[in-house]
Amino acid sequence: MSLIPARSIVALRRRYAEPHRTYHGQSHVDAMLQATQARSRDITDPDAVELATWYQDAIYDPAATDNEARSADLLVAEMAGSQSPSSLRTAELMVRATAEHTMPAGLPDAVAGDVSIFLDLDMGILGADPAEYDAYEAGIAAEYVPIHGAEAYRSGRTAFLRMMLARDRLFHTDASHAAMDTPARANMRRALAGLEGPSRRMDGTATNDEPVETRDGPAMRPPAAVRIDEVARINREGWDRRVDDHDVWTLPVSPQDIGRARLGDWFVLLTPNKPVPRDWFGEVAGKDILCLASGGGQQGPILAAAGGPPWTSRSIAPRCLRICRAVRRLSRFPAMRARNAAARCTMPV
DSSP states (O other): OOSSOHHHHHHHHHHHTOTTOSSSSHHHHHHHHHHHHHTGGGOSOHHHHHHHHHHTTSSOOTTOSOHHHHHHHHHHHHHTTTSOHHHHHHHHHHHHHTTTTOOOTTOOHHHHHHHHHHHHHHTGGGGSOHHHHHHHHHHHHHHHHHHHOHHHHHHHHHHHHHHHHTSSOSOSSHHHHHHHHHHHHHHHHHHHHHHHOTTBOTTSOBSOOSOEEETTEEEOOOGGGOOHHHHHHHHHHHHHHHHHTTOGGGOOOOHHHHHHHHTTOOOOBSSSSOBOOGGGTOOOTTOOEEEETOTTSSHHHHHHHHHOSOEEEEESOHHHHHHHHHHHHHHTOSOOEEEEOOSSOSOOO
16 A cells, blocks of 8 residues: 555546656556565665655656656655655655756765665666667657657757766666666667668658668667657557556546536536636537547536537547447437547657
8 A cells, every 4th residue: 555645646646647648657657666666675765765756757747847846846745744754855855866867965875775776767668678668769759749849859869868878877776787787778779870860750751661780680660760650559559558547537427427517517627636717618509529639538528518419539549439438328418429530640759
């Protein structure tokens, strides 16, 4: 059982389910929590590691440069008084350290050991098997390209990979260094080749279809050149997994919610805690409503009940669309169009 109050876990899960996240979501938190178990004998303050793991990306805006500091501030604001002061201080230090992934100076040995392990767990994806690493690269691209553009992403990601490869050590602890340094460098060199190579463009199309030749033999298509349909597959499978995991953004509204909306008492959530202002919608009565990427049975049914069906939901994830159909049956909507979105999108990655 987590030491974090249940209501805080629910709020954090809502944050990690924000639609702009691909890699920095609940799956990353879960992977770190699981990896922590393998290092539990080496950790002095497991409470601090758990707190830091849950809050490290609690605030995540790809356009911002202060996510780590704001996440640390949120951790302190929400957990002060309910956690050990020493564990909370260490957890705050861990979250702030993820900004540069360097060790703060002057820490007591026990705290330094825990911070080292936490930072290595956070960067463990670098040493993952190639397929998992490639999915990570695709996830980072999916988060940043829509905000910064393809060329700015290419430049920034190239600089990051070069900076990491220039370090004498990628991991702080001897155990992580021994196990992951070699595969991590191989993964990042492959990603860097994909970003810098003239034979691939950021939209995933090739200027020549020949395999890339390396000193180790023919190489697979580099991860930075993942095609749009690969990003679509990752998105589709990710949302279907969220349905299976009963993610908060895939829990449909109830017939009671639909009944209240039909009487004019309704609101729509697009962010975890604050309803969209009603005056943003204008008059919805009598209008057909198109809901894009809204297959979880939440916004579409409410708007349809408020304005009168039919509504059209488009989603790339089949299981999300099944939720919409289930809401239609339970709430006796006469018509609803739930459609698979096109497998290919127009966003360059």
